[in-house]
Amino acid sequence: MQFLDGATPPHDLTYDDVFMVPRSSSVASRYDVDLATDDGTGTTLPLVVANMTAIAGRRMAETVARRGGITVIPQDIPIPVVTDVVRWVKERHRVFDTPIELRPDQTVAEALSLIPKRAHKAAVVVQDGRPVGVVSERDCAEVDRFAQVSAVMNQDVVTVSEGTDPREVYDAIERAKAPLAVAVSDSGELVGVLTRLGALRATLYTPAVDPSGGLRIAAAVGVNGEVADRAAELLAAGVDCLVVDTAHGHQDRMVQALQAVRALSPDVPIAAGNVVSAEGTRALIEAGADIVKVGVGPGAMCTTRMMTGVGRPQFSAVHECAAAARELGKHVWADGGVRHPRDVALALAAGASSVMIGSWFAGTHESPGDLMLDADGRPFKVSFGMASARAVANRTSGESSYDRARKGLYEEGISSSRMYLDPDRPGVEDLIDQICSGVRSACTYAGATDLAQFHERALVGVQSAAGFHEGRPLEKSW
Numbered sequence: 001m002q003f004l005d006g007a008t009p010p011h012d013l014t015y016d017d018v019f020m021v022p023r024s025s026s027v028a029s030r031y032d033v034d035l036a037t038d039d040g041t042g043t044t045l046p047l048v049v050a051n052m053t054a055i056a057g058r059r060m061a062e063t064v065a066r067r068g069g070i071t072v073i074p075q076d077i078p079i080p081v082v083t084d085v086v087r088w089v090k091e092r093h094r095v096f097d098t099p100i101e102l103r104p105d106q107t108v109a110e111a112l113s114l115i116p117k118r119a120h121k122a123a124v125v126v127q128d129g130r131p132v133g134v135v136s137e138r139d140c141a142e143v144d145r146f147a148q149v150s151a152v153m154n155q156d157v158v159t160v161s162e163g164t165d166p167r168e169v170y171d172a173i174e175r176a177k178a179p180l181a182v183a184v185s186d187s188g189e190l191v192g193v194l195t196r197l198g199a200l201r202a203t204l205y206t207p208a209v210d211p212s213g214g215l216r217i218a219a220a221v222g223v224n225g226e227v228a229d230r231a232a233e234l235l236a237a238g239v240d241c242l243v244v245d246t247a248h249g250h251q252d253r254m255v256q257a258l259q260a261v262r263a264l265s266p267d268v269p270i271a272a273g274n275v276v277s278a279e280g281t282r283a284l285i286e287a288g289a290d291i292v293k294v295g296v297g298p299g300a301m302c303t304t305r306m307m308t309g310v311g312r313p314q315f316s317a318v319h320e321c322a323a324a325a326r327e328l329g330k331h332v333w334a335d336g337g338v339r340h341p342r343d344v345a346l347a348l349a350a351g352a353s354s355v356m357i358g359s360w361f362a363g364t365h366e367s368p369g370d371l372m373l374d375a376d377g378r379p380f381k382v383s384f385g386m387a388s389a390r391a392v393a394n395r396t397s398g399e400s401s402y403d404r405a406r407k408g409l410y411e412e413g414i415s416s417s418r419m420y421l422d423p424d425r426p427g428v429e430d431l432i433d434q435i436c437s438g439v440r441s442a443c444t445y446a447g448a449t450d451l452a453q454f455h456e457r458a459l460v461g462v463q464s465a466a467g468f469h470e471g472r473p474l475e476k477s478w
C-alpha cells in the first residue's frame with residue numbers, strides 16, 4: 001500500500017479519513033478476484049466473526065463458514081458447550097442450509113417463534129426423519145396459534161437429492177416458483193434446504209473446510225486462569241484456530257499465556273491480541289502468535305477510548321502492525337470499527353489478512369439473540385460488549401460477591417445496544433454478499449486479482465470530512 005504522492009500523513013487515520021484511487025487494471029471481471037486468505041486459517045473470504053456472546057454462536061459459525069469465513073466462539077462459553085457447538089458445526093452440510101425442523105403436531109405458535117431464526121423464513125415439517133411439508137410465516141398468518149402445523153404446511157415441495165448441482169437446484173426452484181428446495185438423502189431423509197439465492201451463493205462461494213471436510217470454526221481463550229488447559233480442551237474438541245484475547249494484549253500475562261498455548265501445538269493457527277503498535281505486534285509474534293489482532297477502542301460496543309483516552313485510529317494501527325507482522329512472515333486481523341464494506345476493503349489495503357466484524361453482524365437472523373420489535377415494529381437484536389457490566393457479570397458468576405463487585409468497577413463496554421436488522425439485508429449472508437461485492441470491486445479498481453496484490457497496489461489518499469460526506473448516497477434531494 002502506498003499513500004498518494006508518497007506523502008506520510010501527519011497524524012493517525014481511521015477508515016473514514018481515507019480513500020483509494022483507481023489504478024490501471026487488466027482484471028476483466030470482479031469474478032476473477034480470489035478473496036482467499038494466506039494466514040493459515042484456511043478461509044476463502046477475509047472475514048472473521050468476533051468472539052462476542054451476542055454475535056458468535058453455532059448458527060453464525062455454520063452460516064459464515066459455508067461462505068468461506070470463520071467464527072470465533074467466545075472465551076466465556078463453557079467447554080462442554082463449545083465441544084457440542086464444534087461437533088454440530090462440523091456435521092453441517094457444505095451446500096445445504098440447516099432448516100428449523102418441526103413435527104406435524106407442533107403448533108403454529110411454535111412455528112412462528114422459531115421461523116425468525118432463519119433468514120429463509122420457513123421450517124421443514126418432518127415425520128420419521130423424512131420431510132412431509134414446508135411451513136412459512138405467510139402460511140401461519142391469520143391462523144389460530146394453537147393449530148397444528150400439519151394443517152397449514154405446504155406439501156407441494158420441491159425435493160432434490162443431496163448430490164444435485166446447485167445450478168440445477170436453482171432452476172428447479174425457479175421453475176416451480178417455490179420459496180426453497182428440500183434436499184433428501186438416498187433413503188429419503190432430510191439433508192437440508194436451499195433457497196434460490198442459497199443455490200446461487202453455493203456456486204459463487206467456497207466453504208472454509210478442514211482436511212476432513214468439516215466446516216471450520218475458531219474459539220477464544222482469555223489470559224487468566226488455566227489458559228493452557230482450556231486451549232488443550234478446545235483443540236481436543238476440534239477447533240481449527242485458537243484466539244488468545246484480552247483488552248491490553250501487550251502485557252506479560254498475554255506473553256505467558258501465548259507461550260503456554262503455543263507449546264500445545266506447533267501447527268494450529270494462533271491469533272492473539274489486542275495491540276495497536278509495531279512493538280506490541282512483534283512481542284506477540286515472538287511469543288508464538290501467527291496472527292496478531294489489531295484494534296483498541298474502534299469497536300461499536302467499546303467505551304475504552306472514552307474511559308481511558310487509550311487506543312489508536314484503526315486504519316493507521318492496522319497499517320503499522322501489518323507491516324511489522326509482514327517483516328516476520330506473519331499476519332494481522334483488523335478487529336473492530338467496521339460499519340461498511342469500504343472499511344473491509346480499506347483494512348485489507350492496509351495489510352490485514354482478515355477483518356473481524358462484531359456488532360454489524362449482531363443485527364442479523366444468525367446472531368444468537370432473540371428477534372425483538374421496537375415500538376414502530378422494526379426488528380432488532382440486543383448486542384453488548386465483552387467488557388460491559390453485563391458480560392463481566394456473566395463471566396464472573398462463579399466468583400464471590402466481593403470479587404464480582406471489584407471486577408464490576410472496570411466497565412469498558414455497552415451493556416445493551418439495539419442492532420436493527422436491515423430490511424433489505426436481514427441475514428448475515430446478505431451482508432457477506434454486500435461486503436464481497438465491495439471488496440471484489442475494490443480489487444479490480446486497484447488492478448488486483450488477489451489480496452496480496454491488492455495490498456501491494458492499493459493507492460490511498462487522505463480526505464476531509466467533506467470528502468467522506470461527498471461519497472455518501474443521498475436519500476432525498478438537497
Ligand SMILES: NC(=O)C1=CN([C@@H]2O[C@H](COP(=O)(O)OP(=O)(O)OC[C@H]3O[C@@H](n4cnc5c(N)ncnc54)[C@H](OP(=O)(O)O)[C@@H]3O)[C@@H](O)[C@H]2O)C=CC1
Pocket residue numbers: 051222223224245246247248253274295296297298299302304336385386387410412
Ligand atoms: N479491542 C478492544 O478495544 C477491547 C476489547 N475488549 C474485549 O473484552 C473482552 C474482555 O477482555 P478483558 O477486559 O481484557 O478481560 P479478561 O478477562 O481477559 O482480563 C484481563 C486481565 O488483564 C488485566 N489487565 C491489566 N490491565 C488491563 C486493562 N487496561 N484492561 C483490562 N484488563 C487489564 C486484568 O486485571 P485486573 O482486572 O485486575 O486489572 C485481567 O487480569 C475481550 O474479549 C476483549 O477483547 C475489552 C476492552 C477493549
Ligand SMILES: Nc1nc2c(ncn2[C@@H]2O[C@H](COP(=O)(O)O)[C@@H](O)[C@H]2O)c(=O)[nH]1
Pocket residue numbers: 050051052274295297298299300301302303304335336337338356357358359360384385386387388412413414
Ligand atoms: N473496549 C471494548 N471492546 C470490545 C468490547 N466488546 C468487544 N470489543 C471489541 O470490539 C470488536 C468488534 O468490533 P465491532 O465494531 O465490529 O463491534 C471485538 O472483536 C473486540 O475487540 C467491549 O465491551 N469493550
Ligand SMILES: [K+]
Pocket residue numbers: 297298299300301302303
Ligand atoms: K468505540
